[in-house]
Structures are given as structure tokens and as C-alpha cells.
Amino acid sequence: MNAMRWPTEVASADELDLSHEYILYVEGVSVSFDGFKALNDLNLYVKAGELRCLIGANGAGKTTLMDVITGKTQPDGGNVFFGQNINLLARSEADIAQLGIGRKFQKPTVFEAHSVLDNLEMSLKANKGIWYNLFAKLSAVQRDKIDEVLSIIGLQQQRHMLAGALSHGQKQWLEIGMLLVSDPLLLLIDEPVAGMTGQETERTAELLTGLAGERTVIVVEHDMEFVRSIARTVTVLHQGSVLAQGTMDQVQSNRYVIEVYLGEEA
Template identity: 80%
Template sequence: MTVLDTTREIFRRDQVWPFLAPEHSMVDVSHNMILYVEGLSVSFDGFKALNDLNLYVNDGELRCLIGANGAGKTTLMDVITGKTECDSGSVYFGQTINLLQRSEPEIAQLGIGRKFQKPSVFEAHTVFDNLELSLKADKGIWYTLRVKLNSADIDRIDSILDLIGLKEQRFMLAGALSHGQKQWLEIGMLLASDPRLLLIDEPVAGMTAQETERTAELLTSLAGDRTVIVVEHDMEFVRSIARTVTVLHQGSVLAEGTMDEVQNNRDVIEVYLGEESADARGEEIAAARGERA
């Protein structure tokens, strides 16, 4: 990859870098709640992707969101990160920050990071370089591109490499990593930007059993200092990491509780017995949006 290609990749239109956004005040979690979603509704050509949805997430919690295709999981994450506008409702980060009034770069700067299902890393660069590019900085853009790493930055990258289990691969090209390792690297890239809330979409899709187990350990280790919301279809994986599970159905919260509680919930059982029709609805919504639900 040439310098020009690298520059184009860094500044592609869908890339959100925290240093491009202005500084904002710290999130107020004095009530131990970091995310408030109330009465949220989103429509796509007549389809209710979200329908008067309410969701509350505690600071430092690891929450799992489950539901059939079209249940509203991706749309909810899109609204939280500023990618999609809602028809009605409110979304607050802490007590005072209205996310619906913020742009995508501003939301990233506030401390909300998102990882999509497909890993997005700079494959022609080393693992170390990927983490360096993701470090949070509040200086001017040209200074950021030219600045040399200080000892604190290097120590931070080293600690992230240790956390994601890629210390031995630090100088390996990211494109040479396994699928699971790329997923861990992207989580590390999120951590380098120092987020307070992480939104993780289907982190174990395509992973081996060993990689899945390692990912469970990684995500559970992040909870506490950070808040982690995981969207996942692998129920065994969800059971291994979640204390609280939220089930979405047709754009609303159907049930919430421990994994055992939601699996024994009569409404959840009825919905999953009708999962085929729910999947069909998901395909309709995806067609309306022009993307996968």
C-alpha cells in the first residue's frame, strides 16, 4: 500500500477519528447509569425498525442484546452512534449529554466506540501501527500525523497488546493475522481511542472454539472500567459472558434478565418458535434500508 493509499484509507468518508472532533465534558454517571434510551422509534419506508424502545444500561455493565434478524439491534446501535436519525424518542449518554444532538465524530470523542461484525483493520500495516493510528489525540490533524510516539503512548500500546493477546504479533502485518486475531486487534484499536462505552457487533462470528473462549475472557475483563454492549447470535457465548440479557423483538424490548430468565420467558419462547417469520421480516427491513439488518 502506497502513502497515498494509506492517506485515503485514513480519511475515507465513513471513518470516524476522535481527534477530528472537538473536546466535550466528561460523562456524568453520578446515578450509576451511562445510557438512557427512551421511547425510541425509527421507520424505514413504513417499517418500524424501532418501536417505542426503552433501554437502560448501568455504568461498567456488560450487556448482551439478542433477537432475530430485524429485531432492531443494528438500528439501535446506529442511532446511539449518530449514524441514523430517529423519528422520536431520546438517547442520553450519562445524565446530561443528548446524543441525538451530536454528530458521529462528536459521539466518538465523547467516548463511545463501535466495532462492526466484519473486522476493519489496516491490513498492509503492522499490528503496532494499527494501534498507533487509533490512539486518542486532541491536537491538530497535521501535528497528529507527524508526531512521534512518547514513552506513555508506547506503554499504552504495549498494555493493549498484552490485553488482546497479540504481543508476539506486534510487528506482524495485520493482513497476516487469523480472523479471530483481527477481531481482537480491532477491539484493541477501539481501546486505544479510550472509549467509555463499547458497542460490539457479533464478535465471535466465524471464530474457532478456542478463539471464542479467548474473546469471552477479553470482553469480560473490559467490563467494570468500561461499559460493554454486545450484539450476538451465539447463545452459548452469550451465556458465558452476560449477567443481563436484553431480548429485542420487532423494534421493542421483549424481555430482560439473566440468560436463564429470558430463556424461560414465555413471550421469548413464543417469539423464537416463530423465528422463521421474524427472519422474513428482517429481510424486508434490510431491503428497505438497502443493507443487511
């Protein structure tokens, strides 16, 4: 595909152009580390409101792709745009977070010595800067937002519990809530159900499918049954490129996926 001509900069997410339905454009992106191509001319397009699952063996490029989208890693070449008009490669990690792109890593990073409510309040205030965080009181609108998020993540009854006393699954939900208080447009979620019980996995599937629509959600996951339960579209990465894309049934029956990802002969 020929490279597109993109505008170079835009002021804020308020100007996000979603007129072509897509919220994320990753085109021709390559990343090399000491001669190893972590991403190899990768193209990925994600529609606004979509729940997309990324799968692939270790080293396929999933984490590197998220690093590029969030500004942690600069690619050797290619374009990454948020909507039609926001060039993410021209933005810092902090700027990208402010634009409405939130990322949740595999291991929960909650403040365990603080309550669930405190964790959400600190996350909300963190978007406003240090001075605000130290001295400002939350408005009624902000408190309503926290109450809404507590309802979404199912931790209303645990609001005053120390985060360290939560189950593993509840900590994962709290961290998702810590992203949600800032109203992100795009959520990048890394292996959300690793280590969860069956019941927690089911609840997480409900949570993520409920988030899609108003928000766009990209999930990296190794649990294929979980992927099947939530995904309409699955993208398979292999050696830094897109190997296949489609429904779970289409992907699992793809001869190339069977050969290289499932390790079987077609």
C-alpha cells in the first residue's frame, strides 16, 4: 500500500477527525532492535468503537506495537495516526495519554496501601498535574464519574477496601477503572485474564465487551477461549507483521496460522 500524506500536527483530541470511521492507523511501521525486526512493515487499521484482539506467539511484535502507539518506542519508519489527523509519532508519551489513549499492562500497578476510592481519585487528579493533585478537592461531577466507574468495574462494595486486599481479578478491574476515570477514547489492554479464576474471566469478558462502542478497545491475549468469547475481529501477528485477520473461526482455520502459530501442518 502506498504511503498516505498526513498532516503533521493538531492541537488536541477535541479536534480528533473520525470522519472515516477509523480511530487508529498504523501503516508501514518497522522497529529493529540490534538487527532483530520486532515490527516489519506492519499495517493495522482499527475502527472507532471496535473491540479488537491481537494474538501471536511470544516475539510476534504485540508489545512493541503497543509501545509504538503509546510513544514509548519510536519506529524506524512508518506512520501512526490517531484519527485522520493526530500524528502520534510527533507526540510524547504524556501527550498521547492526554489525548485519550490509555494502556493497561499485564501486571496490575495499583497503589495497594490506599483504598479503591483513593486509587481512582489519584488517577483522576494525576491528569490535572501535581499542584491540582495536592490541593484541589474533587467536584460533584468528578465524584459522579468515580461512582460511575465503580459501577462499571463492579467494585462499589469495595470502594473503601485497601487495594492490596483485593483479589487478583479485582486489582485488574481497578486498574482498568483507573484508566476509565479520564474518559479514554482508546484502551490498550495487555493479557487481562492471566491468573484469573473462571468466574473472574467471565466478568472481565463482560467488562471489556461493555466498554467497546463508546470506546475502542484493543486486547492482547493468549487465552484463546477468552478471545473467542469477546472478539469480533482477531488480528494475528507473526514476525512483526500481520499474518491473518478475521473472525476467530476464520483465523483458526487459516492455513498459515495453523502452520506458524498453532505449530501444526496444514
